[in-house]
Amino acid sequence: MTTTLLRIATAGSVDDGKSTLVGRLLHDAKAILADSLDDIARTSAERGFGGSDGSLDLALVTDGLRAEREQGITIDVAYRYFSTDKRSFILADCPGHVQYTRNTVTGASTADAAIVLVDARNGVLEQTRRHLGVLALLRVPQLVIAVNKMDLIDWDEAAFSQIESEVLVLAEELGLQSTTVIPVSALQGDNIVEPSATANWYAGPTLLGLLEDLAPVQPQGTARLDVQYVLRPQGALAPGLDPEEYRDYRGYAGTLVDGTLDVGDTVQVLSNGHPVSTRIKAISTPAGAAPQAQAGEAIVVELENDLDIARGDTLVAGELPGIQREFQANICVLDPVQLSKGQRVLIKHGTKVAAAKLADINYVIDVADYSHQQAQNLGLNDLGRITVRSSAAVAIDEYSVSRTGGSFLLIDPASGRTLAAGIIEAEHAAA
Template identity: 75%
Template sequence: MTTTLLRIATAGSVDDGKSTLVGRLLHDAKAILADSLDDIARTSAERGFGGETPALDLALVTDGLRAEREQGITIDVAYRYFSTANRSFILADCPGHVQYTRNTVTGASTADAAIVLVDARHGVLEQTRRHLGVLSLLRVPQLVVAVNKMDLVDWKEQRFSEIETQILDITAELGIKRTAVIPVSALNGDNIVDASAHSDWYAGPTLLGLLEALEPERGQGTARLDVQYVIRPQGALAPGLDAEQYRDFRGYSGTLADGELSVGDTVQIISNGQPATSTIKSIRNSHGEVTTALAGEAVLVELTGEIDIARGDTIIAGEPEVPVRQIEANICVLSPNKITAGQLVLIKHGTKVARAKVQSLDHVINVVDFSRSAATELQLNDLARITVRSSAALAVDEYQNSRTAGSFLLIDPNSGATLAAGIIEAQNAAA
């Protein structure tokens, strides 16, 4: 029985029933508090949902903002946390509108799996292709396509098979290797948590059953720690340390990304100074001193020798890596401020922030068909390939190897606003 955390993103075209599906999933998994159910019931009654037979409008579970409820649409990423007996989940409910592509990128960037809804009546739409394209660019490991509103096509197996074939053809073309397609009715709860009596021709798992069985693909790369704080002795003597140890102690804290780190491991330190090597002397987590730390753990490590390390530096296990200054990346523009070639920005990679320059706008990506076109400027929601040059050496990796080492933000140096999020496709170690 697995108890690991699974991060899920949801996406779908407008009116595919995505919010209803999320609400049904949480409701049938008994993950909605009683007072929230009362609020949903009251709002549903006020809207006359269900007609003469009052029912719960489960779309309200995720449309938590009053403005969104009044418009009847989802306009931002809504995060929900829930657990079953087998697993804990973080669910990012992304908007379906094309003008909110940036929100889909935000919600899917850390997802272990993504649920994409398709209306059984309409099949695969342009926005469906757009979402599949974004998920492909972000290399989300597992894709689940829920063919919703099967009750409105009389649960016809032939209609489901047509959509399933089309989805599998598209995902194969995009290089998405793990795709599951499930027939559902979010409104009625068919194949969400419990198997449907209307789809005896379907032998696969329910949506929740599949999500509980998935194994997240994370933490397999080289262990790396982006230093967030340098811990030095302050105040009273720390428990477990004698006076000499306390005086000489210097620890480096952060969240371990990828792999595992053990006492005795040889590590490389990437900083603004010359690269240095050291050995892990001790590791501490929230439970105390340990011999090994795993990806995702917040840790405090102590190294042998005296090395100048500061916030923004990176501690990497294994073979020495060459820090780089120039990278090629796919970005999604998150700000209404335009991005142009030659623009000066700040680049945030891990905990390091450095001055940088947008060297070139290589092309804009149309994620519906993956065609490319030239551009002189990038606008909100654009997806594009650019080349960036940093003033400081960065301990990067390609996104396909490490989501943490392969991602970054571009920031406006004047306002501090986030301009774009990027994933690294190639790197250049040349000065």
């Protein structure tokens, strides 16, 4: 049976029970191996869990590092993979602490959906607004609000309705269109995989049921192949091969981004900012020759014309992206540095790496209230808008159209460290 893949990111304020919710989801979906369960049971017993009811500290499912266990905190993005009969999931569990905004950005940047926890006792907090602001900035297409610890307020329907109303208004203001709010108890398992026997007033889906039924996000952008390698003949001629064809072979390898590519399609080769038209002669995949390639496949293409193509060039079938040397973008600083106007960096966009300069720091984004503040520098975990000037033309897309074509990294040219991650989008009120 073929299943679709859904990428999920989770976020929440400190002590909202996010790690317990993720653990409950994986445990009740039978996605934890027996030896891992044994380890969790032993550690749970050390922490005072267990006893006659055999209860587990399900937060240990994601708090897998010993250092994290000893401190009682989650400090990095933890990835988990699991499947049900309906689909497969990749889950990125992001930390809730405000100083780890960069991890939320990392986990949510590829997510098809995000789960944000709200403590039913506390309602919408500043950190909740921060998470929603980051998710809006990253254009995460589908949002699930899990109102957790409902058992601690005796499943008060009025309290849940108040939180639901506030969250939906906030999500609409931020442009998060597809938002579902679910009352849950991660500790007891209510509405995680099985419906709650207590909240008879709630008739909506369980968390897992909703995730299984969410429509997969379809790529919207034009088919593009960022050339990773240029393949040339190597070694002696194999028996049966035509010597002329062997010497003339040129294959361009990369991963197809968005759309589909067919043998015979007309493509534009973007090299140094100047598009040149040609046609696809052949497509190869790990399984052999193919008439068509789908988005996400690693392929090698041959072209009808002999062109000067190198790593970092782009092949596009359809509408051309913008080819620019200077553009504005939103970034999140990932390294403990201060980025300032005039700073020299490397920009990595697709497979292209080019020297660049921060032409301007336009503003820093306060994700607590989504306001824009003037700034001379951007530091670790800051979200801000900058103007980038590249030494080479970059084939950029809007991030809302193509996550790959609309994203990039800034790299320290001396150390090679990743300084910031960026997305290319027009200005929005919430960005």
